[in-house]
Amino acid sequence: MNAIGTDGLKRQAAEAALAFVRPGMRLGLGTGSTAAHFVELLGAKAREGLELLCVPTSEATRAQAERCGLKLTTLDDYPELDLTVDGADEFDERLRLIKGGGGALLREKIVASASKRMVVIADASKRVATLGAFALPVEIVPFGARSALRRIEAVAQEIGLVGKAAIRLTSQGTPFLTDGGNSIVDCAFGAIPDPEAFAQALDATVGVIEHGLFIGIASSVLVASESGVETLGESPSA
């Protein structure tokens, strides 16, 4: 535990992301405890008069954004957004991410991919040399879930990844379902030396809807540590 605390660092990263926001922007709002800080801070700006239109990446974020007084829209009305700000479970120096710890990866990837820029906010504990210490979440169709899990293990093995994949359960032991009504497989395969190859293999696996590897999507990562907030990738003025 550091002096500021992990939650304080998440808050600092979220504060730094406000520098990327301009009046009139269409914004994607991420999901999770770090993104929740950003939504709260953005809500305060909106109440001060900043005009924004926001697309949430989960029902939880939608509820929070509504409570904070943010104006919401959809990708159907605005298929292209200016900016998405979101958290991550892991990131590396090439701004590749693992996301989906909260199960929101599908909408998060759709919203981030519809955005000109994606700014990731994180405390320094999320920074890794090689992705994979965090079990990779993969969203699958619930029908035939155990078969999909076996196919995922098989394609992973083909590229040298071995470990344990498990269908996510709630704390009550019932199957976890995403906002879209799908299941999640958490893939604890350890280090993923070639995330591009694994992403491609998962993209081609029957039953897989989407996976939590975000490659070539993030434009910046704002990393908060005891020594301040470091910007990897594009700065606000880029």
Ligand SMILES: O=C[C@H](O)[C@H](O)[C@H](O)COP(=O)(O)O
């Ligand atoms: O599905 C959840 C998202 O990908 C989150 O952005 C990710 O899990 C990070 O969450 P947190 O900021 O709570 O660590």
